[in-house]
Amino acid sequence: MREDARDAAARVNEQRLWQRHAEMAAIGAIPGNGVNRPALSPEDIQARKLLLSWATARNFTISADGIGNLFVRRPGTDANADPVLTGSHMDSQPRGGRFDGIYGVLAGFEALEAMDEAGVITRRPVEVVAWTNEEGGRFSPCTMGSMVFSGARSLADVLDVTDNEGTRLRDALAQTLAATPQAAQRAFKSPAAAYIEAHIEQGPLLENARNTIGVVTGIQGLRWFNIEVFGKTDHAGTTPLALRKDAVRDAIAIINALTDLTRDPHDITRFTVGRMLVTPNSPNSVASHVLFSVDIRHPDPQRIRELGEAVEPAARKAATVCDVKVIPTLHDDPCVFNPEVAGVIEAAAQTLRLPNMRLPSGASHDAMYMARLCPTAMIFVPCEHGISHNEAENATPADLAAGARVLTASLIELANR
């Protein structure tokens, strides 16, 4: 590791980083240590102003793009070099926690400050970005800011989305942008040399393995289906099993077949049946209809494609007497992060002697869209019992600081390439 990277990592201030989480958690605080900070809300504006107040104190420059993504830049020696970006989001779930999203913004800002304090000079600028509306709790879809920035969707396409109160995104966005007039205008798809997003894991792998740093290798692919099983209702007492068209029985045969299909000794494949609706749902009536959901995820593009394609044939084969309808409802291809950026993160963790592991992300992140624009990877830190999207979400000051140290060292490495 470069000496300046080691110095800057050592300057990461655990106490300051924790204190800033507390200040942000006060904006939109809800009972039980939770946070409700909807995208483009007054709370979001307050959080943006707080971030910019810290940036102004450091003389960092500020810009914002047309969807309200906010960029804080620490300059490099080559003003024409594409910047290295880091960041995440400041909006939260309606009953969210104090770390999901905001950690990536605060860890990025801590990295810039640590560099300043260590007197680090990089060739490329380093920027912290706060993406607009990652959660999608107020305006749909989620990961909207990075989606529009990356060009995956046009701004015009989302401006007329309304929230549950009928407020148009267009109006909430104009208010938000007006609240930070000091931000220069930033173009969509403005070039970046690399992107690293730090985030709490939202799963239990790091905690269970007693690792502090997760080197995130990608975001897994996802297939959703609704499977409908059409049977025939009959009297549970009088109808022999051989003469039934029992929709529950065939639904279970299908779920058993899908369990076999998705069985994975490495426990990487995720298979979940979370929703089941039975009709007429009476103890002494054979079911005439069952609808159940299938959620399958895998980080490998070929494996998730195979699994996705195998669902319908497996379901049809498993059904013994009922008619079956398989309806795909969601299809996200996996995102594989850049091995070089992941390697930089892993090397930083090892040099800093932080126990680490490679793992895929189970959930979606803005990094999914940034990966389309530039070499991208993520850093995970543990969260208590893997709980997230919940007031009970928790993380330790030491783990948050460790992640910020790895981030700082990695950004410096990339900003000099």
Added chain:
Amino acid sequence: MREDARDAAARVNEQRLWQRHAEMAAIGAIPGNGVNRPALSPEDIQARKLLLSWATARNFTISADGIGNLFVRRPGTDANADPVLTGSHMDSQPRGGRFDGIYGVLAGFEALEAMDEAGVITRRPVEVVAWTNEEGGRFSPCTMGSMVFSGARSLADVLDVTDNEGTRLRDALAQTLAATPQAAQRAFKSPAAAYIEAHIEQGPLLENARNTIGVVTGIQGLRWFNIEVFGKTDHAGTTPLALRKDAVRDAIAIINALTDLTRDPHDITRFTVGRMLVTPNSPNSVASHVLFSVDIRHPDPQRIRELGEAVEPAARKAATVCDVKVIPTLHDDPCVFNPEVAGVIEAAAQTLRLPNMRLPSGASHDAMYMARLCPTAMIFVPCEHGISHNEAENATPADLAAGARVLTASLIELANR
């Protein structure tokens, strides 16, 4: 077969029996060829009056007990001999059919008429009984008339039951009894030499086997359970399967185990999971709780006892990580009919060259309570596709007459023993 039994069986009038079904079906007729004739309602009273008008025309004697069970007697030569009884009920489900219950009453009355017309003289009296409130659609519980007649429950116990409109059974009963003043008072538990109930099968076995007569060997035992599975909700994307407490997964493991437990190459055991409730019931959340119903039936007392006792241990063994609660909700012991009476029915069917089979009843009948008082069995005739408790309930005039012929011969045989 006795010659007089053969003669009387031949006198069973298919056309008259079918016509009387049509007359009864007009009382409480609903769209789709269905019937709504609640117990102790004006329609029930009208049906009783119609039956008694036919009885009076034949000079049969009439009595009624305190719960409104109605008896029509054709005398024997020995006035002190206990009568042989046959019958069923005249009330229907709210959206019931034209045969369930009423067939047993009309077939019994047809038997009395056929005996009259054949000049048959029996030692014992033969009586047709119309049991009050077998369906339980208006007043709960079902099979109330035979339950009270047999002493399984006291009259006082049910008099204050109310229907959905708040009408007390006491008042509806008084009106019904007042409408048939010609009926002599009959004591509960008045002795009987034997009881045979004719009924549509309400299942598909006879139709599928192309048999006309079912010799019913008993009413199967029943065990109901609610099984609750307590898991923990988690993110479907981020939580490895090994770390989940997935209530759907364990519920299915339990259902698989119960399917194995109840597997029966003879297809006599009935096993139904008709009801499932999943919480939170969201596609990308691992289920924290599942409740499902278990309905197991078998005619053999020992087998149903074994099965009932095996449910909880099997469920506990099958659950891998979740907590399990097994709650028994219903427990009916099987009723085994009298082999001698069943033998008389079977012999009659064979002598009359009617294709027949032995089978247990999947549903409950008044015969269940009469079996406590005297030697009892039942005769089933086919119903179309096994459909019952439905306007679409159907049966053929020929099958109904065939059942009445077997009934007639059997009653004459028993009435001379």
